[in-house]
Amino acid sequence: MENLLAGLEMLARWDVILALLVGSVGGVIIGAIPGVGPAVAIAILLPATFSLDPIVGLTMLLGIYGSSMYGGAIPAVLINTPGTAVNALTSYDGYPMTERGEAHRAVSLAYSASFWGGIFGIGCLILLSPVLAIIAPMFGSREIFLAAFLGILLVILAHRGQIFAAGLLAMFGIFLQTLGLDAVTYTQRYTFGYSFLSSGINLIVVVLGLFALSQAFYLLTAPDSSPNAKPIRGKMSAGFRELLRHKRVATVASAFGVILGMVPGTGEFTAQFMSYTYAQKTSKDPDSFGKGSPEGLIASEAANNAVPAAAMIPLLALGIPGEALTAMMLSVFYVHNVIPGPQLFQNNLDLVYGLYFALIALNVIVMVFLLFSTNLLTVIIRVPTRFLGMLILLLSFVGVYSLRNSLTDCMIAAGFGILGLVLKRLNLPIVPIILGMVLGGIMEVKLRSALPRLKTPFDMIDRPISFILFVLILLVLALHLRTLVKEWRAHQPQEDHDLHDSQLR
Amino acid sequence: MSRVKTLQSLFKRYRRPGDIVFAWLALIVSLYLLSRIADQTVWRSGGKLFAQPRFWPAVSLGGMAAFAALHLLGSALSERIQGRWQEVWLWITSLEYAAWFIAYAAAVPYAGYLPATILFAIALGLRAGYRRTSTLVAAGAAAGVIVVLFKTLLRVNLPSGRVYEVLPDGLRQIMLTYF
Numbered sequence: 307m308e309n310l311l312a313g314l315e316m317l318a319r320w321d322v323i324l325a326l327l328v329g330s331v332g333g334v335i336i337g338a339i340p341g342v343g344p345a346v347a348i349a350i351l352l353p354a355t356f357s358l359d360p361i362v363g364l365t366m367l368l369g370i371y372g373s374s375m376y377g378g379a380i381p382a383v384l385i386n387t388p389g390t391a392v393n394a395l396t397s398y399d400g401y402p403m404t405e406r407g408e409a410h411r412a413v414s415l416a417y418s419a420s421f422w423g424g425i426f427g428i429g430c431l432i433l434l435s436p437v438l439a440i441i442a443p444m445f446g447s448r449e450i451f452l453a454a455f456l457g458i459l460l461v462i463l464a465h466r467g468q469i470f471a472a473g474l475l476a477m478f479g480i481f482l483q484t485l486g487l488d489a490v491t492y493t494q495r496y497t498f499g500y501s502f503l504s505s506g507i508n509l510i511v512v513v514l515g516l517f518a519l520s521q522a523f524y525l526l527t528a529p530d531s532s533p534n535a536k537p538i539r540g541k542m543s544a545g546f547r548e549l550l551r552h553k554r555v556a557t558v559a560s561a562f563g564v565i566l567g568m569v570p571g572t573g574e575f576t577a578q579f580m581s582y583t584y585a586q587k588t589s590k591d592p593d594s595f596g597k598g599s600p601e602g603l604i605a606s607e608a609a610n611n612a613v614p615a616a617a618m619i620p621l622l623a624l625g626i627p628g629e630a631l632t633a634m635m636l637s638v639f640y641v642h643n644v645i646p647g648p649q650l651f652q653n654n655l656d657l658v659y660g661l662y663f664a665l666i667a668l669n670v671i672v673m674v675f676l677l678f679s680t681n682l683l684t685v686i687i688r689v690p691t692r693f694l695g696m697l698i699l700l701l702s703f704v705g706v707y708s709l710r711n712s713l714t715d716c717m718i719a720a721g722f723g724i725l726g727l728v729l730k731r732l733n734l735p736i737v738p739i740i741l742g743m744v745l746g747g748i749m750e751v752k753l754r755s756a757l758p759r760l761k762t763p764f765d766m767i768d769r770p771i772s773f774i775l776f777v778l779i780l781l782v783l784a785l786h787l788r789t790l791v792k793e794w795r796a797h798q799p800q801e802d803h804d805l806h807d808s809q810l811r
Numbered sequence: 812m813s814r815v816k817t818l819q820s821l822f823k824r825y826r827r828p829g830d831i832v833f834a835w836l837a838l839i840v841s842l843y844l845l846s847r848i849a850d851q852t853v854w855r856s857g858g859k860l861f862a863q864p865r866f867w868p869a870v871s872l873g874g875m876a877a878f879a880a881l882h883l884l885g886s887a888l889s890e891r892i893q894g895r896w897q898e899v900w901l902w903i904t905s906l907e908y909a910a911w912f913i914a915y916a917a918a919v920p921y922a923g924y925l926p927a928t929i930l931f932a933i934a935l936g937l938r939a940g941y942r943r944t945s946t947l948v949a950a951g952a953a954a955g956v957i958v959v960l961f962k963t964l965l966r967v968n969l970p971s972g973r974v975y976e977v978l979p980d981g982l983r984q985i986m987l988t989y990f
Contacts, residue, residue, distance in 0.1 A: 353967070353968075354961060354965050354967050357965075357966070357967070357968070470878050470879075470881040470882035470885055471878075471882050473874065473877075473878035473881075474837055474841075474874075474875055474878035474879050474882055476874075477871045477872070477874035477875040477878060478871070478875055480867065480870070480871035480874075481844070481868060481871035481872055481875060484867045484868045484871065488864040490862070490864075491853065491855060491864045493852070493853040493855075493864045494851075494853075495851065495852050495864060495865075495868055496844070496847070496851045496852070496868060497851070498851065519909075519912065522908065522912075523905045523908045523909070526905075526908050526939060527901055527904060527905050527908070530939070530940060690941075692939040692940065692941070693936070693939070693941070693946070693949075693950070695939070696932060696935045696936060696939060696950065697953055697957075699908070699911070699912055699915075699935065700915075700928060700931070700932060700953075700954060700957055701957060702912070703912065703915060703916055703919070704957070704961045704967060704969070706916070707916055707919070707969060708961075708967045708968045708969055711920075711968065711969070711970055713913070713916055713917055716912065716913055716916035717913055719912075720909040720912050720913055721909070723909060723912070724902070724905060724906065724909055727902065727905050728829075728833060728902050731827065731829070731898065731901065731902070732826075732827050732829060732830055732833055733826075733827050734833075742871075746867070746871065749867075750867050753861050754861070754862055757859055757861055757862055
C-alpha cells in the first residue's frame with residue numbers, strides 16, 4: 307500500500323504530468339502519420355530523456371509507445387494505409403466500412419476497442435505484479451540466460467518465411483554487441499586497430515540509424531505523396547455502445563494481446579493475427595470479415611493495444627525486452643542506474659507502480675484527446691512524405707549528436723541508416739538486429755556469471771525454472787519442425803506476405 | 812522430382828528485387844569477418860570455452876555465415892525478379908542523403924545549431940523537389956521549432972556554433988546558451 311501511494315505520488319508532479327501529456331498526444335500524432343511510427347519517435351527522443359528523471363523520461367516514452375496505435379488506426383480506416391504496421395489488420399475491415407460511408411462508426415469503434423485492450427492489458431499487469439514479485443527473484447543467471455536465448459529463438463522463428471534473413475540479422479546484432487573492449491578480459495574484439503571501436507558500438511546510435519535515419523532516407527528516395535483523409539462527422543464516443551455488444555471478442559482479443567505481448571519476439575502483429583482468426587472462426591457472420599466487419603476491427607485493435615502493458619512484464623521483471631521499443635526503453639533504465647530485473651520489484655516497487663498509473667492515465671488522456679481532435683489529425687497526416695523525411699533527418703541529428711557530440715557516431719548512424727533502408731526496401735526485418743544486440747549482451751554476461759556454478763552441462767537446467775525454460779526451448783523448436791514437415795507433406799508452403807511488424811516502426 | 816520441387820518451394824518466399832545482391836554481400840562480409848577471428852580476438856589458454864573472449868564473436872559470426880548461406884540458397888532457388896540493378900542503384904543514390912546528414916552534423920559546431928538547421932532544412936527542401944515559397948518557409952519554420960524545442964526548452968546537449976563568437980556581447984550570450 308505504501309508503494310502504491312508512493313507510485314501515485316510520483317505521478318503528481320508537474321513535470322511527470324507534462325511528460326505524460328506530451329508523450330500521449332505526441333504518440334497519437336506520430337502514430338497517425340504513416341511513415342513515422344513510434345520506433346522512430348522513441349529513437350529520436352531517447353537521448354533527450356537521459357537528462358530527465360527516470361519516471362519523467364519513461365512516462366514520455368511509454369506515452370508514445372502506448373498511444374501510437376490509437377493514432378495508427380485513423381489512416382488505416384480512412385485511407386487504407388496503416389499509421390503503424392500493427393494497425394495493418396485494422397485496415398482490412400476499417401477501410402471497407404469507410405467505403406460504404408461508415409467512417410465515423412469504424413473510427414469510434416477502433417478507439418473504443420483500443421481503450422478496452424489498453425485497460426485490459428494494464429489490469430493484467432497489475433494483477434500479475436504480486437506473482438511477478440514472487441517469481442522474478444527465482445530467476446538467476448542461468449534462467450535469464452535461457453530466457454534471453456528463448457527470446458532470440460522466438461524472434462527468428464516469428465519471422466515466418468524470412469527465418470534465414472531474421473537469423474542472419476539476429477546473429478549480426480549479437481556480433482555488434484561483442485565489438486570493442488571485452489569488459490572481463492580487457493582484450494580487443496574486432497576493433498581493427500581503430501580507437502573509436504574500442505568502446506563498442508552504441509545501441510542508440512544503431513537504433514537511430516536503423517529506425518530513424520533509414521526512414522528518412524526511405525522517404526526522401528521515394529516519390530513524394532500526400533495522404534488525403536476526409537474529415538469525419540459524428541460523436542466519437544458512439545463506438546463504446548457497439549463495443550459492449552462484442553465484449554467477448556474484445557476481451558479474448560485483449561487476452562491474446564497480453565499473452566503474446568509477454569512472449570519476447572512475437573508482439574502485436576501475431577496477437578492481432580491470432581485474435582482476428584479467433585473472431586472470424588467464432589463469428590455468426592464470418593463471411594463479412596475483410597469486407598467491413600466490426601468484430602474484425604475490434605479484434606485487431608483490442609489485441610494490439612493490450613500488448614504495450616504486457617510487454618512491460620518481461621522488461622520490468624527480468625530485464626528482457628521482447629521487442630525493439632522495450633529494448634530502447636531498457637537503455638533509459640540503465641542510464642539512470644535503475645536495473646530492471648528481479649531486484650526492481652524489491653527495491654523500486656514505487657517506480658513500477660508509478661509506471662502502471664502512468665499507463666492508465668495515458669489511455670484516458672489519449673481517449674479524451676481523440677474524442678475531440680480526430681479531424682485535426684486528418685489534416686496533420688497530409689504532410690508530404692519527402693517533407694516528413696527531411697524532418698526525420700533533422701530530428702535524427704538531435705538524437706545521435708546529443709549522445710556525446712561525436713561526428714563519428716553520426717557517420718556510424720548514417721551507415722546503419724543505409725543498411726536499414728536496404729532492409730526496408732527488401733522487406734527484411736530490422737527488429738532482430740536490435741534484439742540480437744540487447745539479448746546477446748544479456749546472454750554473454752549471464753552465461754559468464756553462471757559458469758562458476760556449473761560442473762556439468764546438466765547443471766544449467768537443474769533448477770525448476772531453468773528446466774521449464776529448457777523444455778520451452780525444445781518445444782518451440784519441435785513445433786517449428788512439425789510445421790515444416792506438415793508444409794512439406796502438404797506441398798503447400800506457408801504463403802508469404804510482406805506484413806512484418808518491423809517494416810514501418 | 813516432386814521432392815526437389817517441394818524443397819525448392821520450401822525455400823521460396825516473398826522477395827523483392829536485389830535480394831540476391833544483399834544475400835551475396837551478407838555472405839561475403841560474414842566470411843571475411845570470420846576469417847579474421849584469429850587476429851581480431853584472443854584465446855586465453857586455460858580458460859573455459861564459454862568464458863573465452865572469442866566465444867561470442869565465433870558463435871555470432873558462425874551463425875551469420877550459416878544463415879547468410881541459407882538465405883543465398885533460398886534466393887538462388889527463387890524465381891528471378893526484374894529490376895535488380897535499379898534497386899541497387901537506389902541504394903547507392905541514398906548515400907547522397909547520408910552525406911547530407913554528415914555534412915549537417917559537421918557544420919553545426921561551426922555555423923551554430925539554429926542557422927545550420929534552418930539553412931539545411933531549406934536546402935534539403937529544395938533538393939527534395941519543393942519549389943513553392945510557402946513549403947520552403949514551412950521547412951525553415953519547422954527547423955526553428957525543432958531548435959527551440961530541443962536546445963532552448965529541453966536543453967539537450969548540443970554544441971554552440973563558433974560563428975556566435977563574432978556576435979555582440981548580449982546577443983552572443985543568448986545565442987550560445989539557447990540556440
